[in-house]
Amino acid sequence: MYKIVKKTELTTNIYLMEVEAKRVAKSCEPGQFVIVRMDSEGERIPLTICDYDRQKGTITIVFQTVGAGTMLMAQLKEGECFHDFVGPLGCPSEFVKEDIESLKSKKILFVAGGVGAAPVYPQVKWLHERGIAADVIVGSKTKDLLILEREMEAVAGNLYITTDDGSYGRSGMVTQTIKDLVAEGRQYDVCVAIGPMIMMKFVCLLTKDLNIPTVVSLNPIMVDGTGMCGACRVTVDGKVKFACVDGPEFDGHAVNFDEAMRRQTMYKTKEGRDALKAAEGDTHHGGCGHCE
Amino acid sequence: MDVLNKVPVREQDAKERAANFKEVCLGYNMEEAMTEASRCINCKNAQCVKGCPVAINIPGFVEKVKEGDIEAAYHIISESSALPAVCGRVCPQETQCEGKCIRGIKGDPVSIGKLERFVADWASENGIKPQGAAGKKDKKVAVIGSGPAGLTCAGDLAKLGYDVTIFEALHEAGGVLVYGIPEFRLPKEAVVAKEIENVKALGVKIETNVVVGKAVTIDELMEEEGFSAVFIGSGAGLPKFMGIPGENSNGVFSANEYLTRSNLMKAFDENSNTPIMHGKKVAVVGGGNVAMDAARTALRLGAEVHIVYRRSEEELPARVEEVHHAKEEGIIFDLLTNPVEILADEKGWVTGMKCIKMELGEPDDSGRRRPVEVKNSEFVMELDTVIMSLGTSPNPLISSTTQGLETNRWKCIVADENNGKTTKEGVYAGGDAVTGAATVILAMGAGKAAAKGIDEYLSGK
Numbered sequence: 001m002y003k004i005v006k007k008t009e010l011t012t013n014i015y016l017m018e019v020e021a022k023r024v025a026k027s028c029e030p031g032q033f034v035i036v037r038m039d040s041e042g043e044r045i046p047l048t049i050c051d052y053d054r055q056k057g058t059i060t061i062v063f064q065t066v067g068a069g070t071m072l073m074a075q076l077k078e079g080e081c082f083h084d085f086v087g088p089l090g091c092p093s094e095f096v097k098e099d100i101e102s103l104k105s106k107k108i109l110f111v112a113g114g115v116g117a118a119p120v121y122p123q124v125k126w127l128h129e130r131g132i133a134a135d136v137i138v139g140s141k142t143k144d145l146l147i148l149e150r151e152m153e154a155v156a157g158n159l160y161i162t163t164d165d166g167s168y169g170r171s172g173m174v175t176q177t178i179k180d181l182v183a184e185g186r187q188y189d190v191c192v193a194i195g196p197m198i199m200m201k202f203v204c205l206l207t208k209d210l211n212i213p214t215v216v217s218l219n220p221i222m223v224d225g226t227g228m229c230g231a232c233r234v235t236v237d238g239k240v241k242f243a244c245v246d247g248p249e250f251d252g253h254a255v256n257f258d259e260a261m262r263r264q265t266m267y268k269t270k271e272g273r274d275a276l277k278a279a280e281g282d283t284h285h286g287g288c289g290h291c292e
Numbered sequence: 293m294d295v296l297n298k299v300p301v302r303e304q305d306a307k308e309r310a311a312n313f314k315e316v317c318l319g320y321n322m323e324e325a326m327t328e329a330s331r332c333i334n335c336k337n338a339q340c341v342k343g344c345p346v347a348i349n350i351p352g353f354v355e356k357v358k359e360g361d362i363e364a365a366y367h368i369i370s371e372s373s374a375l376p377a378v379c380g381r382v383c384p385q386e387t388q389c390e391g392k393c394i395r396g397i398k399g400d401p402v403s404i405g406k407l408e409r410f411v412a413d414w415a416s417e418n419g420i421k422p423q424g425a426a427g428k429k430d431k432k433v434a435v436i437g438s439g440p441a442g443l444t445c446a447g448d449l450a451k452l453g454y455d456v457t458i459f460e461a462l463h464e465a466g467g468v469l470v471y472g473i474p475e476f477r478l479p480k481e482a483v484v485a486k487e488i489e490n491v492k493a494l495g496v497k498i499e500t501n502v503v504v505g506k507a508v509t510i511d512e513l514m515e516e517e518g519f520s521a522v523f524i525g526s527g528a529g530l531p532k533f534m535g536i537p538g539e540n541s542n543g544v545f546s547a548n549e550y551l552t553r554s555n556l557m558k559a560f561d562e563n564s565n566t567p568i569m570h571g572k573k574v575a576v577v578g579g580g581n582v583a584m585d586a587a588r589t590a591l592r593l594g595a596e597v598h599i600v601y602r603r604s605e606e607e608l609p610a611r612v613e614e615v616h617h618a619k620e621e622g623i624i625f626d627l628l629t630n631p632v633e634i635l636a637d638e639k640g641w642v643t644g645m646k647c648i649k650m651e652l653g654e655p656d657d658s659g660r661r662r663p664v665e666v667k668n669s670e671f672v673m674e675l676d677t678v679i680m681s682l683g684t685s686p687n688p689l690i691s692s693t694t695q696g697l698e699t700n701r702w703k704c705i706v707a708d709e710n711n712g713k714t715t716k717e718g719v720y721a722g723g724d725a726v727t728g729a730a731t732v733i734l735a736m737g738a739g740k741a742a743a744k745g746i747d748e749y750l751s752g753k
Contacts, residue, residue: 023507037463043557043565044463069565084463086501223557223566226461226503227687228471229549230531235540240533245689259540262640266542267567 002036002085005058007078010147013065014115015074016050022057024049024087030123031093031217031249034059035225037084038076043069046222048119048194048248049088050148059087062118062147089225090248093123093192094215100130108134109181109188109212110156111174111203113195114141117148119217120194125155133157135186137177139195143168174199175206188212193252197264201257208253216252218243221266234260296399299328301406306620310591313475313560316617317381320403322360325410329357331395332402339392340404345737346444348372350389350404357407366415369408370422374447374491375440375736377416377483378469380409383733384611416486424494425453431750434459434519435496436504436690439467440732441525441723443491444739445712445746450494452747457519459502464556467527468732471556472548474585476592480555505689510697510719520753521746523712524705524721525739528729529687533680534577538634543569543642547578547586547681554589571595571677575645577631578681579603582729584614586679587623597623598673602630602650602663628652628663632670634678644674684729694719704728712742713749720746 006018024034033048051060065071076082095103108127112120117138127134136156140146141164153159161169162177170177174195182188191214193203200216207214220243223229227245234243237254241247302318303309309316320328332354340350349368356365369376385391385405393401414420431454435446438460446456464470469484478484492498504510504526513519531546533539550568553559559568574590576583579601591597599618601608604627608615619625626647633646649669652661686703698706698715705714705721712720722738724730 023502027507041558041565084501086461086463086503086507088506089503223549223552224462224471226689227530229552230533230546231549233533233540240535240540242530245530245687259640262542263540266569 001081001083003081004076004078007076010062011145013074014062014145014147015065016060016062017076018053018058018060019082019085020057021059021085021087024059024085025052025054025057028052028059028088029092029096030126031096031119032088032090033119033225033248034061034085034087035089035222036061036073036082036086038069038073039083042072042083044084044223044225045069045073046089046219046225048217048219049122050118051122051125059085062115064115086225090244091246093249095123096126103127103130104132106189107187108132109178109191110134110136111139111178111191111193111195112136113139113174113193113199114145115147116195116199117152120192121148121151121155123192124152128155135181135188136160137162137174137181139164139174139177139199140168141165173202175202178203178206178210182210190215192216197257197261200252200255201261204252204255204257214252215249216255217248218250218255218260219248220260220263234263295331295395298331298400298403299324301403306622309476310621313592315479316476319413320406320410322362322414325357325407326360328403329354329407332358333394335394339394340389340402343388343390343392344372345388345733346372346740348389348408353411354402354404354407357411362411362414363418363420365411366420367423369411372740373736374422374444375487375732376408377412377487378440378478379733379736380405380407380412381478381483382473382731384731386612388733412487413483416482421493422447422451422490425451427453428455429453429750431455431520432457432518433746433750434513434517434522435525436510436522437461437467437525437527437723437725438465438488438498439469439525439527439723439735441527441725441735441739441742442467442523443488444736445523445525445720445722445743446496447491447494448740448743449746450491450496452743454747454750456495457497457499459504459508460498460500461503462556463500465498465500467525471552472582472585473732474551474555474589475560476588477585503689505693510690510694510716514718520750521718521720523739523742523746524690524714524719524725525723525735526687526690526725528684528724530685531680532682532685534631534682536631536633538636538642539680541634541636541642542640543571543636543676544634544678544680545569547576547582547679548684550586550679551582551589554593560589560593568593569677571675573675574598574677574679575600575626575631575673575675576679576681577601578683579608579610580681580683581610581614583681584610584618584623586681588618588621590677590679591621591623595677598626599623600626600629600631600645600647600673602628603660604628604652607660626673630663630665631678635672642676642678644672645678646670646672684724686725686728690725702728707738707742708745709738710741711745711748712738713745718749
């Protein structure tokens with residue numbers, strides 16, 4: 001069993017949990033993910049690793065309640081346990097293997113959207129610990145949904161916050177901030193964008209124009225997470241790749257985002273139905289429009 | 293009794309079972325088992341034993357069944373097999389033990405598989421456990437993967453007194469027995485879970501949720517965690533796809549995904565938290581046992597199901613019994629048919645599959661006649677779901693993270709057939725990770741050979 005040693009509600013419907021998982025904490029690197037199950041009947045839910053403490057043997061995860069599974073997960077309390085917690089899965093970020101000196105000469109821009117700030121954080125932190133200051137853009141719909149601002153500030157070179165509604169920081173989408181920074185004369189050798197699929201798509205369209213190589217981290221539907229099921233297949237540069245073993249990070253300019261977004265909706269009806277059912281309990285009378 | 297004919301085994305009615313997930317075959321009762329056992333003529337030079345990959349003393353246990361001493365029969369089987377209730381159900385006996393049975397020359401062979409199943413089920417119902425080791429050895433062995441190869445290897449080593457830990461990547465032990473083979477062929481609670489309990493009762497520890505190659509490497513297990521030897525039984529690997537247009541459309545699944553959702557995650561049960569596509573018209577592409585399992589699962593979830601296979605019925609790689617059961621249940625076989633494109637609507641959901649008719653030409657490398665396309669014979673099947681069951685390619689997770697472990701040109705781990713020895717000292721391997729996708733019993737045979745190899749290696753140290 002994997003004990004939750006800390007739980008915080010970062011903002012409405014976004015939770016942070018620090019979980020005991022010694023083997024994962026010992027071996028994980030930035031860019032990798034875990035799969036959790038909250039009880040013996042639960043779904044296998046993939047989540048990116050937000051932070052890790054090798055001494056304490058803990059992993060920090062951040063998740064937003066989107067479906068029935070994550071809603072139940074949000075009800076777990078400190079001291080309670082996950083039934084299953086497996087990882088690290090996927091490949092570490094490419095820069096982890098890069099020569100530190102050549103890495104130091106690069107100007108890196110991270111672009112995080114929404115909960116995407118969570119997987120971006122350990123990457124920026126890893127670089128910070130090696131004396132590399134990367135610029136970070138964090139985008140959020142509105143001020144109240146912004147997460148990990150202070151944590152990010154502590155490890156980023158320059159931190160740019162932008163909100164869609166202008167309620168905090170800059171106003172507009174992350175793509176606007178990228179444009180502004182480039183217009184201000186900033187140059188980047190590489191961009192790492194993590195967030196909703198639609199955000200990554202538009203960041204990639206822009207950075208392709210700007211000639212900035214861009215890495216994205218995909219979060220498609222998965223079952224086992226070890227390469228066995230092929231549910232997470234994505235098309236990259238015309239070839240079929242499995243996000244769980246070949247990724248989750250890919251060359252964003254080569255990813256077929258339209259297909260990836262379409263595939264994400266595969267079980268949406270069922271997921272939405274279950275979420276509504278869970279939320280409404282006994283009062284649920286077909287509000288989802290899909291009940292038989 | 294007619295000695296030429298076997299005692300027929302009771303089965304759930306085809307119409308009824310096509311709508312439920314309960315076991316198809318109901319098995320023998322004591323009377324039927326004893327009658328069937330009495331058909332064995334106890335050959336001096338028993339061919340059946342030679343046909344068994346784990347060399348069970350078949351005449352020995354059948355003799356005990358004949359006498360009605362089922363406990364004794366169980367202990368005879370347990371000397372050679374850790375999973376008799378599983379093997380009695382899923383072994384291809386027709387090409388192994390029963391294929392060699394002298395009775396089969398004229399009439400039906402003895403139903404060895406059904407007898408094995410009866411003995412194992414009886415032992416389970418009566419709380420009989422396999423006998424453990426007499427003494428403990430002070431050496432630790434790690435087994436990677438808790439499928440048939442791993443469980444067999446671990447069980448045999450534990451019986452020899454070794455301190456064995458199995459590392460399983462999924463949240464549940466059993467490998468293909470839990471994620472691959474459906475409930476209606478192999479009940480999970482009543483059969484698989486109990487056989488795993490028996491392996492644990494021998495002293496084997498199972499640590500789930502450990503992906504070897506990611507969470508820990510083989511080198512770390514040996515250098516830091518004190519394991520003197522390692523057995524790799526990590527299984528088949530990554531599902532193959534055809535590479536035809538439209539294959540990433542919504543509604544196209546690998547058989548592995550479809551079966552894992554249904555079997556491991558229990559998605560066939562409407563109370564399950566994991567969803568599965570309830571297709572109305574489903575095509576399963578492929579002709580192996582996995583294709584039959586996927587097809588029969590889709591049928592039970594309410595679909596009209598077609599098996600689409602590019603060769604003819606004769607070349608179907610699936611067991612005859614599985615094909616027979618599938619047909620009985622109403623699966624439609626579209627043979628000599630090959631998909632060329634999957635069609636989808638504007639939102640990307642499958643609407644059909646364009647196929648081409650095939651005919652058999654000259655024999656190919658496999659000795660089977662090569663299917664060739666019939667010109668201008670394309671047609672469209674209307675469908676909402678396509679399940680690709682084309683086999684697997686090896687998972688590079690372990691081979692790519694273990695120094696000195698050689699793989700062949702198909703990326704399978706190279707291991708000696710006789711003792712499981714790999715190119716790395718102290719590391720043994722067997723099962724699908726070595727051979728590519730094969731059967732439960734062949735994996736068990738490899739696990740058994742490796743257990744012997746590991747014992748010889750550690751005894752000589």
